[in-house]
């Protein structure tokens with residue numbers, strides 16, 4: 001396994017686990033409401049903090065306002081974990097579209 005494959009493996013493991021981080025589940029919970037539209041299988045919907053639209057769970061992301069950043073070496077690990085497992089003030093629910101726009105902006109900033 002190459003160095004970069006190794007760190008990408010660790011990164012995705014940490015990201016997966018962060019879905020069960022309390023401030024993240026709490027953030028999602030606060031953006032959630034009962035769905036009353038025509039789709040029979042959809043029970044809940046979530047509000048995007050950017051466009052204020054309502055979306056099914058599959059179409060939303062809990063976004064780190066201050067991104068967790070890169071994890072490419074052992075020295076990145078500490079700061080990455082601290083940013084990933086952050087407090088709720090640094091979290092927001094975004095729809096796919098708004099999340100992609102934000103991610104693109106963050107990439108071009110560098």
Ligand SMILES: [Zn+2]
Pocket residue numbers: 048049050051052053094095096097098099
């Ligand atoms: Zn949105």
